Every structure is written in structure tokens, then in C-alpha cells.
Amino acid sequence: MTADLTVRGAAPAPARALQPDEDRPRRSWRASWPQYLAIAPFYVLFLVFGLFPILFSVYLSFTDWNGIGEITFVGLAQYQYLVADPRFWNAVANTFIIWIISTVPMLFIALVLAFLLHQNIRFKSIYRVAFFLPNVTSMVAMAIVFGSVFSDSFGLANSALTALGMNELAWLSDPWGIKITIAMMVIWRWTGYNAIIYLAGLQSIPTELYESARVDGANNWQIFSRITVPLLRPVILFTVITSTIGGLSLFTEPQVLLGDAGGANEAGMTIVLYQYNQAFTQFDFGYGSAIAWALFIIAAVFAIINWRLLRDRDGMPSKRSRGATEGSTR
Missing domain, CATH: 1.10.3720.10 (MetI-like)
Incomplete structure (x- = not known):
């Protein structure tokens, strides 16, 4: 009897809060490939005509090169x-x-x-x-x-x-x-x-x-x-x-x-x-x-x-x- 009253008087357990990502289905990267494909041309062009020339110029500043022959590393000589x-x-x-x-x-x-x-x-x-x-x-x-x-x-x-x-x-x-x-x-x-x-x-x-x-x-x-x-x-x-x-x-x-x-x-x-x-x-x-x-x-x-x-x-x-x-x- 006492155990039954204790159980009945106990406060109900709080409901578990849903996490932000649990109330909606997870989307894989394959589902977003059209968006990635839409912005890809900018990044490809930037990589080829922007980032690569910048990094290559850093390397060239430590070399001796006439644009045709072999690239010779000279360190800080330049x-x-x-x-x-x-x-x-x-x-x-x-x-x-x-x-x-x-x-x-x-x-x-x-x-x-x-x-x-x-x-x-x-x-x-x-x-x-x-x-x-x-x-x-x-x-x-x-x-x-x-x-x-x-x-x-x-x-x-x-x-x-x-x-x-x-x-x-x-x-x-x-x-x-x-x-x-x-x-x-x-x-x-x-x-x-x-x-x-x-x-x-x-x-x-x-x-x-x-x-x-x-x-x-x-x-x-x-x-x-x-x-x-x-x-x-x-x-x-x-x-x-x-x-x-x-x-x-x-x-x-x-x-x-x-x-x-x-x-x-x-x-x-x-x-x-x-x-x-x-x-x-x-x-x-x-x-x-x-x-x-x-x-x-x-x-x-x-x-x-x-x-x-x-x-x-x-x-x-x-x-x-x-x-x-x-x-x-x-």
C-alpha cells in the first residue's frame, strides 16, 4: 500500500527534449550536390587563376627562372x-x-x-x-x-x-x-x-x-x-x-x-x-x-x-x- 502510494504520488518523468537534428531527416551530401555544383565554377576558377598563381609566385620568389628553362632554387638570394x-x-x-x-x-x-x-x-x-x-x-x-x-x-x-x-x-x-x-x-x-x-x-x-x-x-x-x-x-x-x-x-x-x-x-x-x-x-x-x-x-x-x-x-x-x-x- 505504501509502495503504491509512493509510486502514484511521484512526479512523472519529464519528456525527453528533441535534439535540433532529430525532428527532421538527415540529409546526406549527395542530396545537396546541385547546390555545390552551382557554386563550383567560382571556386574552380579561383583555384586555377587565383590561388595557384599566388602560391606559385611565392615559390618563384625563392628561385631563378626565365620562364622556359629549368627552375633553380636559390633560397633568399632574390x-x-x-x-x-x-x-x-x-x-x-x-x-x-x-x-x-x-x-x-x-x-x-x-x-x-x-x-x-x-x-x-x-x-x-x-x-x-x-x-x-x-x-x-x-x-x-x-x-x-x-x-x-x-x-x-x-x-x-x-x-x-x-x-x-x-x-x-x-x-x-x-x-x-x-x-x-x-x-x-x-x-x-x-x-x-x-x-x-x-x-x-x-x-x-x-x-x-x-x-x-x-x-x-x-x-x-x-x-x-x-x-x-x-x-x-x-x-x-x-x-x-x-x-x-x-x-x-x-x-x-x-x-x-x-x-x-x-x-x-x-x-x-x-x-x-x-x-x-x-x-x-x-x-x-x-x-x-x-x-x-x-x-x-x-x-x-x-x-x-x-x-x-x-x-x-x-x-x-x-x-x-x-x-x-x-x-x-x-
């Missing part, structure tokens, strides 16, 4: 030669000079143009198309135009300087003239592209901020410097990163304008143009691969620097600052 190669460091210096004198004015002009296009003006769509048009123009046509404008003997630039009573400049034979000409090509081509990016960022800023500033008596410069620039800092850093990568990999402009030699005294020889000459003109694919990976390291260093700037300025403290904060609270 990198040791690269460190002591004055032509490589001349290409690095040219690349950084062109990048500085082109990126800084280009981004500033693009930001000003985006700010003006964001105002209530007529024919804004026509201006946007006009500013973006140089980015889709053929580089060969651009080189022909700029070669004619900045020609040493009959260029329009020297004609304008002469009309203003100034001396002519050797744009395509002087080292600094070559760098300035290439920088102007970069500015002309990419200013509209960055202006469109800035304009997209401006459209995300609430218009109430501009209206309140104008009610308080702020002029256009105060609105631009105290509202637009601070709120566009993430977009500005994005364009700085992309412009840095594009500036370090500059190739088309100097190659089409000046040829493979890079102009007089190799004043227009950039890192990628020098790598192209070594690999596809001198057929030294081992040294060309070493130059390519040196460029990758340089670009990675600048990307990390820009990323840290983005993290610190957007209110995301670094490990060092978090450690100092925790130590002070303790």
Missing part, C-alpha cells in the same frame, strides 16, 4: 639582391612621391566637390556624370591627351605658360615634371570616383544638422570643417586606404605615358612597372616575384596603419588603452 638594388629603391621613392602629390589634393578636391554637389543646385545629375566620366575613359586615350598637353615642344601647358609670361617647363624630360604629370593623370581620373563615394556618405548625414548650423549663423566653411569632415571620417579613411593601395600599385599611367623605361632617368619608374620590366621584359620571373611580395608587405603595413587609425578614431580602444583603463579602475 630578396638579398632586392634589398641592395638601387633601382628598386628608386622605384619605391618614385611611387611614394607620386602617391603623396596625387592622393592629398585628389581627396581634398573630391571632398569639396561632393560637398558642393550635396547642396541644392541645378543639374546635379549632369555634374555627377561629368565628374565620374574620366574614371571610365580609356587609359590609352588619356595618355595621348596628356602627352599632347604636357609635351615639351608643342604642349598646351607650355603654350599657356608662355602666354602668361612664364618660362616653359620640361614636363616629360625633367624628373619632377614627369612625376607631376603622372600625378595629374591620377587626379584627373580618380577625383570624380572618390567624390561619388563622399557624396554617398554625405547623404547619410541628417539634414537637420546642416539646418541647425545655418540657423545658428554658420557659413559654408564652418559647416564643411566642423560637421561634414568629422562625420565623414570613416568614409575618408576608406578612401585613404583604397587610394594608398591604388597608389602603391600604380602601373598603367606611367607605362602608357612613358613606356617601359619609365621616362628620363627612370623618373616615372614605379614598383609595379619595375616588377613588370624584370618579369616580362628581362624574363627574370624569380626576381619579379620577389618584387611583387615586397610590394605586398609594403601595402600590408600601410593597410594596418590605416586600420589602427580607423579603430582608434571610431571609439574602439586598442589593447594597450584598454589595459591602461582597467589598471586605473583597479
